[in-house]
Amino acid sequence: MSAHPALIEEIRSASRTMVRELGFMRATLAATDYSPSAVHSLLEIEAQTGLTAAQLVQLLDLDKSSVSRMVAKLIKAGELVESADSDGRVKRLQLTRQGKRTVAAIHAYGQLQVETALEHLNPSQQQAVAQGLAAYAQALNAQRTGESQAPGSAVEISTGYRPGVVGRVTEMHAAFYARHSGFGQFFESRVASGLAEFVGRLDQPCNQIWVATLNERIVGSVAIDGQDLGNHQAHLRWFILDDGCRGGGVGRQLLREAVAFCDGFGFEAIELATFKGLDAARRLYEAEGFALTHEEQGSQWGSVVTEQQFTRLRPDAR
16 A cells, blocks of 8 residues: 655655664764664674674675674674584674673663653653554565565454553544544543443443554554443444554454454344444445444534444344
């Protein structure tokens, strides 16, 4: 899926700024006397015990001669030692005591650099930075190595209440529907109050919520309220995904978990309310057996939209 040219330029501009601010334009890095590639070599040798120079070539994506010269300089400087395996054919790199002190200083420098920068962001922004950087780094690596990684491949699905779920799920709803439908404070307040009331009923076995997390940040949700409709019907509510996780199969996984829960519990039908124009979500609903049963225009959310109701009957009740 191609990205908008303006988004590409925004990411490129941010990348250039990061390169400058993190010090990669300088001859040395992280308050050491070593080049950026040498600093990264020391960090990787610490992280992956027993690396060889050949493995370092692949890991850093540098040519063999450059790595050989760099390793030789680090050995001469007393940061590394090279030890041969029992057969003498493979030489592995290890940090010396001096090298361990150097790496510890590099870590301290980097941690302070990140901590100081994060002080300028609120907790939600901090999590967004962690999520975005991790995903972008994985995408860049996949581009270089040719290994494909789906947007949702590192996402985990869990059930039940977790700290921050009311605020984060409300935030995702408010941001998405403000863009899509022009909804404002009234809609956000309704989502927050309804969700807060619902999580107080999660002790009832007919109620459940599923959350998708990426790097401990909530990026998706869906809930089944088994009480508010009655008549052996379940209400599917608060189905939402973070923009960065759309198209990776996370929504399908969340929806299937909710539907399986309803079938296992014995609900005769599942109902959900949504709005016309959300075509990607509608395709997911219809793939799980939901059908449009009612629609009408309404303005109760702050702007005129076409409200829709979808219903799925339990397979053996059809």
